[in-house]
Amino acid sequence: MVFLSLSCWIRSRGPDRYWKVQDIVKNAKHFRGRKNRCYKLAVKAVRRAFVYATKGRRLKKRYMRTLWISRIAAASREHGMKYPVLMHNLTKSSVQLNRRVISDLAITEPRSFLSLAKVARARQQEGFRAALGDGKEPVGVFSRVVLLQ
Amino acid sequence: MALCRGAGLLLRTLLPGNPLLFPAVCRAQSSVSGVLVPRTSLTSPPWPEQLPPVCEAEDARRQAAVVSTVNGSIERQDYGRLFAVVHFASRQWKVTGEDLILIENHLEAGCGETIRLEKVLLVGAEDFTLVGRPLLGRDLVRVEATVIEKTESWPKVHMRFWKRHRYQRKMIIVQPQTVLRINSIELAPRLS
Numbered sequence: 072m073v074f075l076s077l078s079c080w081i082r083s084r085g086p087d088r089y090w091k092v093q094d095i096v097k098n099a100k101h102f103r104g105r106k107n108r109c110y111k112l113a114v115k116a117v118r119r120a121f122v123y124a125t126k127g128r129r130l131k132k133r134y135m136r137t138l139w140i141s142r143i144a145a146a147s148r149e150h151g152m153k154y155p156v157l158m159h160n161l162t163k164s165s166v167q168l169n170r171r172v173i174s175d176l177a178i179t180e181p182r183s184f185l186s187l188a189k190v191a192r193a194r195q196q197e198g199f200r201a202a203l204g205d206g207k208e209p210v211g212v213f214s215r216v217v218l219l220q
Numbered sequence: 221m222a223l224c225r226g227a228g229l230l231l232r233t234l235l236p237g238n239p240l241l242f243p244a245v246c247r248a249q250s251s252v253s254g255v256l257v258p259r260t261s262l263t264s265p266p267w268p269e270q271l272p273p274v275c276e277a278e279d280a281r282r283q284a285a286v287v288s289t290v291n292g293s294i295e296r297q298d299y300g301r302l303f304a305v306v307h308f309a310s311r312q313w314k315v316t317g318e319d320l321i322l323i324e325n326h327l328e329a330g331c332g333e334t335i336r337l338e339k340v341l342l343v344g345a346e347d348f349t350l351v352g353r354p355l356l357g358r359d360l361v362r363v364e365a366t367v368i369e370k371t372e373s374w375p376k377v378h379m380r381f382w383k384r385h386r387y388q389r390k391m392i393i394v395q396p397q398t399v400l401r402i403n404s405i406e407l408a409p410r411l412s
Contacts, residue, residue, distance in 0.1 A: 118388065121379035128376075167354035168341055172305050172312045179314075180303065183342070183349040190351065199267050200274070 139170040146177035150188040160191035163198070290348045294409040299345035302405040304363055307339040307355075315363065315402050326396040329367045335400065337363040343407065350407075362406045369399040 092110050098120070099106055099113040106112040144154035161168070166187070168176075177184040208214055245256040246263055257263070293299055303316045309323045315337075329335055340361045343350045350356060378391040 118379065118381055121377045121390070122381045124376075125378050125380070165353045166341075166351055168305060169312050172314050172341075175314045176305075180344055180349075182346075183344045186349045186351065196271060199271055203267070203271070 136170060139174040142174040143170060143177060146174075146181075146184055147188060150185060152188055152192065156195060157188060157191045160194040160198075161187065164190055164194045166190065290350075291409055293345075293347065294407050299347065299407075301345070302407065303344050304340050304361065304405050305342040306337045306363055307341055308337050312341065315405070317402055317404050319402055320368070321365070321400045321402065323398045323400065324373070324395055325398070326370070327367060327398045331367050331370055333367050334403070335365045335367065337365055343405065357410075360408055360410055362404075362408070364403045364406075365400040366403055367398060368401050369397075371397050371399070373397050 095117055096108070096110060096113045098117045101107070102113075102116055102120075104112075106116040140154065143157065147154055147157045168187075173184070173187065176187070242259070244259055246259050247253070248255045248257045301316060303314060306313050306315050308321075309325060313321055315321065327335075338358060340356045340363060341352050341354060343356060343361050350360070373393075373395040376393045376395075378393050379388065381388045
């Protein structure tokens with residue numbers, strides 16, 4: 072007897088299932104539990120991991136900026152100034168250093184940070200002097216505020 | 221800080237100075253007598269009442285002394301290691317000699333070519349700092365770097381997934397990178 076239709080029943084189901092599975096499971100090898108071995112569990116875990124990584128790359132920029140700001144605030148308070156005063160006066164003195172570099176200077180170059188704090192302090196005093204003036208009214212203005220003093 | 225310490229000590233022992241300098245009550249208006257108001261954070265304006273007096277001659281003398289000291293030490297080249305803050309590739313880098321920088325984009329220079337980083341914001345040594353407003357002059361500082369390596373980043377996965385909506389997109393991002401080695405930072409004696 073010759074079975075002629077036996078060979079027609081053998082299907083080629085796709086030659087690369089192993090590699091498709093490994094593509095996903097290799098990203099989960101450091102996970103805990105069965106999701107580092109079993110494809111169905113690994114697919115979900117790997118998808119979550121990739122999505123969290125994508126979102127985390129955007130959040131990392133915000134967190135780093137908050138960290139730099141808190142470091143600069145701490146360092147400026149050591150010199151008797153506050154963070155908004157320091158940054159605003161540095162901007163007014165047209166010193167365009169960003170927060171990352173200023174926090175690095177505060178950590179590794181304390182003397183340079185002190186010089187920046189002094190620049191900001193001097194600019195603040197200049198601003199006060201310009202705003203307060205000598206306490207006199209402008210020429211031609213007569214008011215009882217100056218009279219009573 | 222001294223004020224907090226003084227206020228804390230007042231609870232235990234009587235400090236003679238503080239109650240006289242910062243009384244707990246003050247007058248509401250200088251013209252109305254007898255109306256006392258407790259002293260709060262808004263009693264007096266946050267700027268100091270008396271600004272320190274400005275003596276322009278002394279300021280000019282001090283500035284001339286500082287400039288001549290710094291110029292002298294630059295001419296004698298006895299400052300040791302210099303660091304610089306450089307603006308390059310839309311980022312600011314704090315840089316010294318012999319250190320490596322990884323830039324996340326493609327530079328037109330080939331490997332092994334020397335580059336001059338021109339936008340210098342700050343230069344510092346052990347005893348002095350030169351702060352640019354916003355940049356230091358091109359003839360004052362010279363920062364040189366060599367292109368060492370031009371490569372690509374590791375393949376980062378950008379994945380978007382919206383649950384219960386059968387939506388997911390996966391993209392692999394590979395960015396060109398350049399590695400620079402900072403050769404030297406040089407100062408020229410030209411301050412005024």
